Amino acid sequence: MSDEGNAREKLVEVDNISVQFGKKSRPFTAVDGVSFDIYKGETFGLVGESGSGKTTIGRAIIRVNPISSGEIRFAGKRISGKLSPSEDRQVTKDIQMIFQDPMSSLNERAKVGYIVMEGLYAPGNDCTNEEREQRVIKAMQDVGLPPEFMSRFPHEFSGGQRQRIGIARALVMNPKFIVADEPISALDVSIRAQVLNLLQKLQKEKGLTYLFIAHDLSVVRFICDRIAVIHKGHIVELAESEKLFAHPLHPYTQALLSAISQPDPIAEKNKKLIVYDPSQHHYENDPPVWTEIEDGHFILANQEEIEKYKAEL
Secondary structure, X not given: OOOOOOOOOEEEEEEEEEEEEOOOOOOEEEEEEEEEEEEOOOEEEEEOOOOOOHHHHHHXXXXXXXXXXXXXXXXXXXXXXXXXXXXXXXXXXXXXXXXXXXXXXXXXXOOXXXXXXXXXXXXXXXXXXXHHHHHHHHHHXXXXXXXXHHHOOHHHOOHHHHHHHHHHHHHOOOOOEEEEEOOOOOOOHHHHHHHHHHHHHHHHHHOOEEEEEEOOHHHHHHHOOEEEEEEOOEEEEEEEHHHHXXXXXXXXXXHHHHOOOOOXXXXXXXXXXXXXXXXXXXXXXXXXXXXXXXXXXXXXEOHHHHHHHHHHO
16 A cells, blocks of 8 residues: 655555454454555545544554554664664654643643653653753744743643643654644634644644544645545545545545535535445455555555446546
8 A cells, every 4th residue: 555656755654554452362453454655744644433443553653552463664664563772762752642632641740841851851862951941942932832831730721732732742852753643633623723733834844744643534634635544444545635535436435524514504404424334345256455546546445346436537
């Protein structure tokens, strides 16, 4: 599932990974044979409903969830499986995560300055106390928070401010790649645009690359360059954002798109909701394969479906 024809630099390569939970005798496969590449400087969206496996993939990339098969590479080097302590420290420095819930992801007993600074105390970060403080002040300023907030506790802040603190905590490590796991879903609608604009601004200023995990397709259309749609541990469609919205081919993608709220009340009232029915696929004798249906547009389909999709383009 890779875009071999693209000359852009691949920063993250997820190659046929599977993630299993539970006992070895009765394992539950949360992610099954997933592959994709993320190019340097882009925002790659991963969307699907709750339980589809998108957060599991994000956590596998940052080495929280071990993978049961396949390989993950960062800047050409394998980062899945067993690594040496120095390699592990480098991965931790290069890859950071912004968590979904700004309320529970911050230590309530610690002051904001320490929360943002904590990663700089890890082995391998040979900073003086003064250097640490300067990096924290810079990270706070980058996300639009004054340095005097460092002496306060998380409960003194709003949800949007707390999420900015979470972003500052990731930025202070000077990462190259950030996994943003539904970073705005717990925020008020009025605050969401501010956080999205902040992420885009930081990306331009610092050359960051994002994996943006979400279930809201209208949000990923705004911020993502390419989008992969995941259903029950399988990626079913991958394309550039506008191409996916203009020509959604897989029935599951069409169902997700049909659920997007319309700003026009009349259009919202008249919109037709599509319900995805997995039984419409006939994969018994003709199993699905990952296919490039048009330039940069990939889909999981069998031969019969591929012919039908080509006719629709």
